[in-house]
Amino acid sequence: MDLSAMYKISYGLFVLSAKNSSKQNGCIVNTVMQVTSTPNRIVVAVNKNNFTHDMIVASKEFNVSMLSTSVPFEVFKHFGFQSGKDVNKFENFNHKIANNGIAYLDKNTTAYLSAKVVSITDLGTHSLFLADVTDGAKLSDEDSVTYDYYQKNIKPKPNAKPKKTVWRCKICGYEYEGEELPADFICPLCKHPASDFEKIEA
Ligand SMILES: Cc1cc2nc3c(=O)[nH]c(=O)nc-3n(C[C@H](O)[C@H](O)[C@H](O)COP(=O)(O)O)c2cc1C
Structure with missing residues (x-):
């Protein structure tokens, strides 16, 4: 199939935060969505390798900070x-x-939500957390940032053509040097798979 069709799905971008007994932590996610209003519930899909994932599994609670433009x-x-x-x-x-x-x-946020996990669905690489919204507040009148806005206006523009063939992550800009990118390659920065890389010929 034409995988570029997947890039036409629009998303927001968020800091998903959680804590354990000794640490607060958070990670960037694009997978927050309100799924019902009565009860007021959201979902978020989180990679099992993320520290934030394990904190949410253990505590069953998290916050979502909605990033602004x-x-x-x-x-x-x-x-x-x-x-x-x-x-x-x-x-x-x-x-x-x-x-x-x-x-x-x-700061640089439009609102935040607090949520309590209702169920966890195993998605293989990720867990899908379904959660009740328990609290929250609007923080500014700015526009919330979308993935598309991030790609076009916030993510630094890649340098000119490299001297060697590289595979560049379309999500975060990480560059893998080599003629072929292993099919099971995972971006070490943003954890996206090989299908999210584009080949930049030398
Ligand atoms: C633009 C962008 C979007 C991302 N979206 C997600 C996502 O939806 N789910 C996820 O699990 N990780 C996502 N990530 C990757 C995590 O933010 C990243 O792996 C983070 O370093 C994990 O931190 P932690 O180990 O402290 O939880 C995204 C990263 C970026 C830059």
């Missing part, structure tokens, strides 16, 4: 290109704590 690329790098397994993402990062005790971003 003013959000700088550094926020995506900070929450989306490194893991809470290795760094403390909230230690020196401006945030507030919601009533559920979990951090949320109060």
Whole structure:
């Protein structure tokens, strides 16, 4: 099939946050969606390799910070290109704590939600969390950022043609050097699969 059709699905972009007994953590996700209003429920799909995933499985609670169009690329790098397994993402990062005790971003955001997990569906690589919205607030009148806006206006433009053949991740810009990209390759930065890479000929 023509996989480029998949890029026509529109998404928002969010910081999904959770905590354990010693740490607050969060990661960038595009997979938040409201699925029912009575009860008010959302879903989010999270990769099982993410530290945030394990925190939500254990605590059954999370927050969603809705990023605005003013959000700088550094926020995506900070929450989306490194893991809470290795760094403390909230230690020196401006945030507030919601009533559920979990951090949320109060800058470059339009709103936040707190949620309690109702069920977890195993999707293979990801878990789908269905959750009740328990709290939340609007934080600004800005527009919420979409994946499309991020691709066109926030993600740095790739450099000119490389000297060697590279495969460039269409999601985060990571470059793999080599003639062939292994079919099971996973982007080490944003964890997207080989199908999200484009070949840039030398
Ligand atoms: C634009 C963008 C969108 C992403 N969307 C998702 C997503 O929907 N689900 C997911 O599990 N990871 C997604 N990621 C990857 C995680 O944010 C990334 O793996 C993060 O480093 C995990 O952090 P953690 O290990 O601290 O939880 C996305 C990353 C970027 C840059």
